[in-house]
Amino acid sequence: MTLVLTPGARVRFTFHGGEFEGTYVTEREGRMVIKLENGYNLGVEPAALLSSHLPPPSPPPRITTIEQDSSLPECAIISTGGTIASRVDYRTGAVTSQFSAEDILRAIPGLGGIARYRTRQISSLLSENMQPGIWRDLAHAIYHEICEGVRGVIVTHGTDTMGYTASAMAFMIETTVPVVFVGSQRSADRPSSDNVMNALCSARAAVSELGEAAVVMHGTTSDDHCAIHRATRVRKMHTSRRDAFQSIGIPPLGGVEYPDLTLTLGPHARTRQEGEARLFDRIEERCGLLTFVPGTPPEVIDSCEGYQGLVIAGSGLGHVASAWVPRLKELIGAGTTVVMTSQCLHGRVCDRVYDTGRDLLSIGVIEGEDMLPETAVVKLGWVLGHEQDPERVRTLMQTDLRGEICRRSLHGL
Numbered sequence: 001m002t003l004v005l006t007p008g009a010r011v012r013f014t015f016h017g018g019e020f021e022g023t024y025v026t027e028r029e030g031r032m033v034i035k036l037e038n039g040y041n042l043g044v045e046p047a048a049l050l051s052s053h054l055p056p057p058s059p060p061p062r063i064t065t066i067e068q069d070s071s072l073p074e075c076a077i078i079s080t081g082g083t084i085a086s087r088v089d090y091r092t093g094a095v096t097s098q099f100s101a102e103d104i105l106r107a108i109p110g111l112g113g114i115a116r117y118r119t120r121q122i123s124s125l126l127s128e129n130m131q132p133g134i135w136r137d138l139a140h141a142i143y144h145e146i147c148e149g150v151r152g153v154i155v156t157h158g159t160d161t162m163g164y165t166a167s168a169m170a171f172m173i174e175t176t177v178p179v180v181f182v183g184s185q186r187s188a189d190r191p192s193s194d195n196v197m198n199a200l201c202s203a204r205a206a207v208s209e210l211g212e213a214a215v216v217m218h219g220t221t222s223d224d225h226c227a228i229h230r231a232t233r234v235r236k237m238h239t240s241r242r243d244a245f246q247s248i249g250i251p252p253l254g255g256v257e258y259p260d261l262t263l264t265l266g267p268h269a270r271t272r273q274e275g276e277a278r279l280f281d282r283i284e285e286r287c288g289l290l291t292f293v294p295g296t297p298p299e300v301i302d303s304c305e306g307y308q309g310l311v312i313a314g315s316g317l318g319h320v321a322s323a324w325v326p327r328l329k330e331l332i333g334a335g336t337t338v339v340m341t342s343q344c345l346h347g348r349v350c351d352r353v354y355d356t357g358r359d360l361l362s363i364g365v366i367e368g369e370d371m372l373p374e375t376a377v378v379k380l381g382w383v384l385g386h387e388q389d390p391e392r393v394r395t396l397m398q399t400d401l402r403g404e405i406c407r408r409s410l411h412g413l
Contacts, residue, residue, distance in 0.1 A: 007025060009361075010054070013048045020039065020342060028215060029043075073118070073152075074115065075115040076120065078129075078138065079119070081124045108200065110196070115207050132168075132283050132285045147370065152179070152207055154203060155179065155180065157181050163235055166213055169231065172281050177211065181214065181231065182215070182216050183198065197223050198218065206254060210228065213231035224257070228256065232403050234246070283385040289373055289374065292312060300324070311341045311376045318341065318342050325359045332365070338365045340367055349369060366397050370406050371404050376397075
């Protein structure tokens, strides 16, 4: 049966003996996709349809002027898109990134009690579409706002690749104020959305004494606490939980209690410093991340020919199969910088223990200490964008620049 329904139509239908209403989204695999009042989608057989009608057209939205308290500190909200700034697209039933920074202020009026805001939209995309070129645009925007004297910068970003972008900003900007990344796991139309709490906690962090790039997201599954994570030590650990982000190798830098917004910074947090921010925006885009999998033939390395940098997420202490070593030697000989990290979440690379590790060191592979693989590939691109001397590149990759390398691996973390 082919339905002749317009997305957005109100429909009444039967389901398991009851009658329900909802909004028609689309047809998929012969079923009506209907969005219920609770925000969830339901697949319904066409024969269950009782009636449908198009609701009257909505009046044009009133664009209200955002009144801000001039006595509050000034922050910047820079929007890149993501679920925190999204609506449901009733053509497809998917969540699409459509809100601007101004829309966020209108949607979350509580922000106005924390600071006054300048707003700027760099992009409106889901984070899987992020590119290093947009990182440069974002770095310039953040740097400009800091130079204009804002107390802090809030960047809204999709959660899937937030760790990459936050890490990139940590390296590209030597900041004197908080640069706070925030997103949400669940869109604003869902009852379980985390956008309001995350946004308010991020604003509180942006006016605090924090002095580095960080990610602020739910610290638990409840609406009680947001954790502040260092940009270079954070990873998204769950696809959909609201507390998906965790600090790896170090404790969180601090936290914000909700709803009173009490903020605490721990001893690892870098605090505001006197002086001017500095911009280092060059990044080598021809860098990649390759995960070693047992049984993968060394020919997979051929796909990295022409790369200026390659990070390998190896097994255990930083290993790959012995058969990979000759091909990696050729790649390094052709001018590619290769850095070894580990697939393990905790601990550091040490290629001096086993024969394969010593073979990797002998051909010029650089040990990546305890850097997360995704942070290592961002850092490698940034280092290669600013430095060409191989020995200098090696030194910088093994030097802690933005808290990406822990001097000691903490017990239990």
